[in-house]
Amino acid sequence: MNTEVTINRLGYQGDGIADGPVFAPRILPGEVVSGVLDGTQLHDIRIVTPSDDRVAPVCRHYKACGGCQVQHASDGFVAHWKQGLVQKALGSHGLEPDMRPIVTSPANSRRRATLAVRRTKKGAMAGFHARASDVITQIPECQLLRPSILAGIPLAEELAIQGSSRKAALAVTLTCARAGLDVSVTGGKALDGPLQQTLAQVAQAYGVARLSWQGEVIAMSAPPAQVFGVAQVVPPSGAFLQATQEGESALLAAVCEIAGEASHIADLFAGCGTFSLPLAGLGEVLAVEGDAGMVEALDQGWRKSTGLKHVTAEARDLFRRPLLPDELARFGAVVLDPPRAGAAAQVAELAKAQVARIAYVSCNPITFARDAKALVDAGYALDWVQVVDQFRWSAHTELVASFTAPAAKK
Numbered sequence: 237m238n239t240e241v242t243i244n245r246l247g248y249q250g251d252g253i254a255d256g257p258v259f260a261p262r263i264l265p266g267e268v269v270s271g272v273l274d275g276t277q278l279h280d281i282r283i284v285t286p287s288d289d290r291v292a293p294v295c296r297h298y299k300a301c302g303g304c305q306v307q308h309a310s311d312g313f314v315a316h317w318k319q320g321l322v323q324k325a326l327g328s329h330g331l332e333p334d335m336r337p338i339v340t341s342p343a344n345s346r347r348r349a350t351l352a353v354r355r356t357k358k359g360a361m362a363g364f365h366a367r368a369s370d371v372i373t374q375i376p377e378c379q380l381l382r383p384s385i386l387a388g389i390p391l392a393e394e395l396a397i398q399g400s401s402r403k404a405a406l407a408v409t410l411t412c413a414r415a416g417l418d419v420s421v422t423g424g425k426a427l428d429g430p431l432q433q434t435l436a437q438v439a440q441a442y443g444v445a446r447l448s449w450q451g452e453v454i455a456m457s458a459p460p461a462q463v464f465g466v467a468q469v470v471p472p473s474g475a476f477l478q479a480t481q482e483g484e485s486a487l488l489a490a491v492c493e494i495a496g497e498a499s500h501i502a503d504l505f506a507g508c509g510t511f512s513l514p515l516a517g518l519g520e521v522l523a524v525e526g527d528a529g530m531v532e533a534l535d536q537g538w539r540k541s542t543g544l545k546h547v548t549a550e551a552r553d554l555f556r557r558p559l560l561p562d563e564l565a566r567f568g569a570v571v572l573d574p575p576r577a578g579a580a581a582q583v584a585e586l587a588k589a590q591v592a593r594i595a596y597v598s599c600n601p602i603t604f605a606r607d608a609k610a611l612v613d614a615g616y617a618l619d620w621v622q623v624v625d626q627f628r629w630s631a632h633t634e635l636v637a638s639f640t641a642p643a644a645k646k
């Protein structure tokens with residue numbers, strides 16, 4: 237029996253939600269839909285009344301692929317929705333900051349992607365998982381990825397043919413570097429001498445800059461350096477990199493605006509130096525990061541560059557050992573860019589320390605709002621928030637925010 241409902245909001249994953257609740261994937265607020273209700277899920281959905289915000293998806297793979305969630309909505313709608321998610325998270329803590337205009341990365345700009353790759357009877361197939369499924373959708377005309385990542389699909393398939401069984405899927409992370417693709421693979425067969433030789437031949441045949449297999453470097457024709465300001469850094473295989481160059485530039489511009497006037501800056505959760513190294517053109521930097529390999533890469537990048545102020549790179553678990561008030565006292569600005577869990581322990585110390593300026597970059601509006609509330613309760617002003625959408629057409633939301641200590645405002 238068919239049920240008809242009116243969608244009144246979107247959930248955090250981009251699904252339409254009607255009273256009940258009834259969940260209807262890829263349906264927009266205001267749309268009237270009918271379908272077969274299975275528990276709380278509506279299936280075999282037919283749109284009775286479409287929204288004015290509904291658009292034709294730009295990608296021909298959208299229907300089958302789970303890589304994008306909101307390609308059926310206009311850019312304006314998605315921008316408004318993502319800003320609204322951040323405002324709602326902050327509003328639940330009583331915070332209503334100024335929102336700067338969203339910056340959305342263009343199509344075909346993702347410079348790093350992890351493909352699922354599986355051997356088949358005839359060869360192999362690489363792509364993204366279908367929605368809530370382990371079925372792989374092939375994506376030769378994906379509108380998210382840079383052309384050079386799409387050009388790596390045959391390579392990813394060859395790696396699966398040579399190095400995986402038909403039972404397990406490989407996860408092949410392709411990262412664009414100036415020297416070519418930086419490729420990191422997990423889920424493959426255990427390495428032995430012959431496999432290592434075969435994989436090295438594949439890397440050479442496809443002109444790969446670096447190939448790593450389960451964390452071990454198999455082949456490197458050229459160091460796959462990333463450029464941060466004037467510095468070049470060779471990250472450890474599979475290391476974090478901001479998803480698009482455009483998103484990184486927007487975040488960096490905001491971080492420099494907030495922190496750039498300080499003579500001493502602490503960059504916490506620093507990665508390989510995305511912010512630390514450009515900031516070192518402006519002031520002395522302490523870069524703290526939990527992953528020792530990334531700290532080493534950052535340090536080497538600084539040592540090999542010229543014209544930068546001093547950078548001290550420290551490996552430290554900031555969840556367990558946050559910088560304490562006496563360590564924070566010498567910094568005019570702190571940059572925070574934690575993982576999704578946020579930075580509760582570090583924020584508790586910042587609350588006691590009163591650093592003049594804080595730039596907080598976040599990939600999770602919920603933990604950001606919790607941490608923002610703790611800072612505001614300690615006397616900081618939340619000056620503004622800007623959503624930086626590096627994951628266009630997805631339900632993922634990122635942002636950068638400016639905090640000022642009361643003394644710095646005067």
Ligand SMILES: C[S@@+](CC[C@H](N)C(=O)[O-])C[C@H]1O[C@@H](n2cnc3c(N)ncnc32)[C@H](O)[C@@H]1O
Binds near residue numbers: 554
């Ligand atoms: C969102 S990334 C940001 C990296 C860097 N700021 C950038 O823009 O490239 C978060 C970083 O936090 C690091 N991290 C995760 N948990 C940590 C912890 N407990 N202590 C210190 N760093 C941690 C990760 O290794 C990762 O490099």
